[in-house]
Amino acid sequence: MILEMKVPSPGESITEVEIATWLVQDGDYVEKDQAIAEVDSDKATLELPAEASGIITLKAEEGDAVAVGQVVCLIDTSATKPEGNAAPAKAETTPTAPVKEEPKATPVKAETYATGSASPAAKKILAEKNIQPSDIVGTGKDGRITKEDAISAVPSMGTPTGGNRGSERTKLSMLRRKVAERLVSAKNETAMLTTFNEANMTPINKLRSQYKDDFKNKHGVGLGFMSFFTLAVVRALKMYPAVNSMIDGNEMISYDFCDISIAVSGPKGLMVPVIRNAENLSFRGVEAEVKRLALRARDGQITVDEMTGGTFTISNGGVFGSMLSTPIINPPQSGILGMHNIIERPIAVDGKVEIHPMMYLALSYDHRIIDGRESVGFLVAIKEALENPVELLMDNNPKKALEL
Numbered sequence: 001m002i003l004e005m006k007v008p009s010p011g012e013s014i015t016e017v018e019i020a021t022w023l024v025q026d027g028d029y030v031e032k033d034q035a036i037a038e039v040d041s042d043k044a045t046l047e048l049p050a051e052a053s054g055i056i057t058l059k060a061e062e063g064d065a066v067a068v069g070q071v072v073c074l075i076d077t078s079a080t081k082p083e084g085n086a087a088p089a090k091a092e093t094t095p096t097a098p099v100k101e102e103p104k105a106t107p108v109k110a111e112t113y114a115t116g117s118a119s120p121a122a123k124k125i126l127a128e129k130n131i132q133p134s135d136i137v138g139t140g141k142d143g144r145i146t147k148e149d150a151i152s153a154v155p156s157m158g159t160p161t162g163g164n165r166g167s168e169r170t171k172l173s174m175l176r177r178k179v180a181e182r183l184v185s186a187k188n189e190t191a192m193l194t195t196f197n198e199a200n201m202t203p204i205n206k207l208r209s210q211y212k213d214d215f216k217n218k219h220g221v222g223l224g225f226m227s228f229f230t231l232a233v234v235r236a237l238k239m240y241p242a243v244n245s246m247i248d249g250n251e252m253i254s255y256d257f258c259d260i261s262i263a264v265s266g267p268k269g270l271m272v273p274v275i276r277n278a279e280n281l282s283f284r285g286v287e288a289e290v291k292r293l294a295l296r297a298r299d300g301q302i303t304v305d306e307m308t309g310g311t312f313t314i315s316n317g318g319v320f321g322s323m324l325s326t327p328i329i330n331p332p333q334s335g336i337l338g339m340h341n342i343i344e345r346p347i348a349v350d351g352k353v354e355i356h357p358m359m360y361l362a363l364s365y366d367h368r369i370i371d372g373r374e375s376v377g378f379l380v381a382i383k384e385a386l387e388n389p390v391e392l393l394m395d396n397n398p399k400k401a402l403e404l
Contacts, residue, residue, distance in 0.1 A: 003052050003075040009068045010041045011304030017041045018174040019064050019072065026058045029081050036073070040174040044271065044304050048072075055079040063171055118145035125150035179270060186331045191367040194326040197379045199386040201342050201357040204228050207389060207398060214404050219284045223402070225339070226262065227286040229314055231393050232385035233337060234258045234279045237312060240378045242370050244311050246332045252369050261310030261330060262290060264297045271297045272330060274310040284403050318342065324360045334369055337382065338362035 007017055017039040024036045030050040037048040050056070054077040060066055118126065118133045122145045126133055129150075136153050138145035172180070186192065208223050215223040237244040237258050245254040260278045264271055273293040278286065296302045313330040318341035327338040340360045346353050363379045385392045394401035 001077045003054070003077055004071045005048075005051055005073045005075060006071050007039070007048075007066050007068050010039075010044070010046055011308065014041050014068065014304065016065055016067050016174075017046075019060050019062050019066065020045060020173060022058060022062055024056055026056070028056055029079065030054065030056050030075065038300070041304065044302055044307060045173075045175060045300055046303070047300070050075065052077045053081070065174070117143070118150070121147040122150035126153065129153060129155055131155055182331060183328050186329045190329055190331070192329055192364055193367050193375070194362055194364045195372075195375050195379055196324070196363075197361045197383050199359050199361055199383045200347070201359050201386065203387055203389055205357055211398065211402055211404065215284075215402055218404060219288070221284070221287040221291050223283065224287060224290070226290045226314070226316070227283040228386060228389055228393065229316075229337070229339060229382075230260055230262075230275065230278055230281075230286045230290075231283070232382045232389075233260060233312060233314060235385055235392065236378045236381040238279070239381050240374045242374050243335045243365065243378050245369055246311070246334050247366070247369055248332070255311045257311070259309050259311045261307075261313040261333070262293065263313060263315040263330075264294050271302055271307060272310065272313060273297060273302055273306045274308070276309075282403060283401060313337070314339065318359065324362065326362060327364050329364055329366060334366040335375075335378070336364050337379075338364070 010017065018041075020038040020040045022037050024030055024034075030036055030053065032050055032053045034050045035047040036050050036056065039046055039048050052075050054075040057074040057076070058072070059074065060070075060072045066072055118136075118138065123133065125147065126136065126145075131150075131153055133145055136145050136149055137143070138149050140146040140149070204225065212223045215221075241254055244258065245252050247253075257277050258279045260275045261272045262275060264273065273296070275281070275286065275289050275293070281289065293302070293306065296306070310330065310333060313327075313333055313336040315327045315336060316339040317325050317327075318339050322340050323343070324340055325338050327336045329336050338361065340362070342357045342359045344355050345358045346355050347358065348354075349356070361379060361382065363375055363382075365375045365378075367375075390396055390398055
């Protein structure tokens with residue numbers, strides 16, 4: 001029996017995918033549920049499992065765009081599994097006596113301008129100009145560089161000589177093309193502005209140093225920065241609901257829940273999975289969900305549903321060493337918070353100069369529905385929560401908040 005394998009729908013609104021990589025070859029025997037291909041949609045890279053066991057015949061090439069429901073391969077389910085994995089034996093060959101090669105004459109290297117042949121006077125002039133003889137086309141006999149050639153030679157002003165100047169053209173994946181399209185759309189279709197602030201990370205560092213071992217031993221996840229930032233964002237979104245809104249035509253949609261998108265780096269590029277109902281999560285809940293989503297993104301197992309939606313985004317460029325940036329809004333959302341690396345800097349504290357671990361914060365927002373008062377107030381609220389987490393995020397009880 002020949003089974004036609006068709007492209008399943010990866011998610012709502014997706015009508016086309018691209019064959020990124022075939023994991024099997026034409027004529028291979030595949031087992032049921034074995035991953036046979038990786039397919040790119042405009043939201044994620046997904047594995048395509050075999051629907052049955054048998055001999056596979058490929059009907060699409062890598063890089064082909066195929067519609068949902070289109071046949072991409074055939075599986076002959078009546079074929080029997082070949083025994084063993086031994087490679088076919090090589091044909092035996094009759095040894096022959098080695099053929100004695102005649103010694104080849106050594107070619108005589110002609111002295112031309114290409115070999116740097118120049119008169120002594122020309123060599124001296126070129127050395128003073130810091131010019132290599134091989135860079136000059138001689139006008140003398142057999143291309144010899146003359147004194148006049150050396151005098152008229154002009155030193156190179158950056159023309160590359162001898163370096164590798166290769167190039168390679170590769171097709172962008174469907175995911176990368178969609179990301180590019182959305183980024184350009186966000187720049188062109190929103191009134192995007194960015195406001196900045198900074199946060200003293202000393203209080204959070206002290207809390208992490210004090211409780212991180214107990215937290216990990218009890219919950220099996222580390223106490224990172226993302227839980228503090230996520231809960232600080234949730235608090236600020238409740239204070240400034242306009243930031244937790246988005247435009248739909250001539251209407252503004254506001255949400256009473258906080259689905260926080262977190263930008264993570266995956267093998268196929270940037271992915272933005274969503275922490276659902278972050279307002280109901282504790283520190284342990286946020287850290288466990290961040291770890292789960294990050295691992296699934298890293299292993300290429302993230303699904304479209306896990307990246308759909310989101311009312312606000314957090315992007316941590318600090319893990320790559322970014323000092324300051326202006327993050328681009330993740331449409332149709334209206335705001336994104338950029339975290340950056342933590343640098344010890346001198347700041348004024350109660351009239352004295354002290355060195356503290358500082359982080360720059362950036363909030364990019366859609367000015368069409370978020371005014372300057374809301375944007376600045378929102379970022380200040382995050383700064384306040386980060387600098388006073390015990391009172392504002394832990395209700396003055398760190399052990400209870402961390403479930404220790």
